[in-house]
Amino acid sequence: MVLAYDILMYTSALSYIIPLYLLINDKTLSIILKVLSLFLVLSLATEFVSFYAINIQHKDNKWVLHIYTLICQFNLSLFYWFLIQNRVIRIFILAFNCLFLLFFIYNIQFITDNLMRAQLAYLLSSMFLICISSFYFYKVYTEMKITNLFQDGLFWINSAFLIYFSSTFYVSLFEEYIRSEDLNLLYYTWPIQLVSTIIFNVILSRGIWLMRKQ
């Protein structure tokens, strides 16, 4: 059980290398792919830092989740800022990020439970990213500008974000409760997060590959 979990964990962490490899090989990246590259590099870095904190230093890695939440929120907001060229949506992104920052500061200042405050911010960020990726689908569906949707790189990249943040949102909802009951139970729920990371990176790679082809 533990071995299977470990294999899944390493596979999940290393799966970031596939889309990163595709991006590094391309010297003429668009601004959207540059933002995406930054997100992947930072995500991979947080995976390593988290691994280092737990396995080498034998310390708590909850603070890594804080950083990861900030990376997701601001980096992916920037991604959708460039992707959705709509004035109203851009104002919404800007306003939400300001509010999120205020919430994040409040969270750190006033919520004492370390995990709880990280989880709250992550849930909020996930909700925002689910909404904005769904809006992108709506926009694509109503505008009908793309000839073949399944051959469009951005469709796959957006799908990857929707799948990833929906599933991690689901896991995060129960994580706090499970951790308080029995830490070993995380062996059951956490694989959802790991599998969704692998799916995310595979779909993302497909999207990047298609964008490079275009």
Added chain:
Amino acid sequence: MVNEKTIILTVLAGSLFIVVIIIFIFVVGINYRKKMIERDSDYQLQLKNKELEMLKRVIETQETERQKIAANLHDEINPLLVSMKHVLTAQARELAERGIDSSRISNQNEVINSVIENIQSSTRDLSPRILYKFGLARGINSYLGDIEGVDVRYDFSGEDYLEHTETINLNIYRITLELINNIRKYERITKLHVSLNCTERSAILRILHDGEGITNEEFNQYASQSRGIGLNSIIARVKLLEARLDLTKDKDSEIVLEVPLFNARKD
């Protein structure tokens, strides 16, 4: 205390949740593709309708011009020639009465006769009055009646279905004439069998002859290479009628033109 069953249910629900999202994305993609195909076919239909409308206008203009030329020839040139003929006949008679040789005038009279006949034939081609007055059957029959040196047979059935379909009748008539003219021009034929069978749904014209004939591919090849009016006019009219033209090459060569009639009452 959380039991294992609850956890397993949570995991299953989580997995199901991921699957549902993936299915949702695929449904969005498939629906999008369907919508795109629908939009594409709508666009194609619009293009086709535009093209048909343009063809219709071109052919209508062509027919109007033909009628104008036919009317000019019939009403202005023909009477002049006829009066000229009468003058020459009178002069020839006068000269003959005086005992002078009038053979040159008689020769000129024959030339004028021939010009009048040619004008009448051209007028009939340009504006087929028989077609307008008595319908497609009599129109084609009249044209076939003038063909010499070929054993011509003509069958017609379902005439009633071609009432109030003037545009269709005129286009079928023009196509038939053009096809038969081409057959006579390029093939040595001794037999020609033309049949026109009309039903509520379609009018089927068959031209059977003992010439070498051509296939659909050869016809398309000639049409794409040709700069003449004839073949292109056939293609334009076939398109306008939304008809099907099928050419086969065998012991007896056959040309089949199938014209749908279910929209004919719009004329």
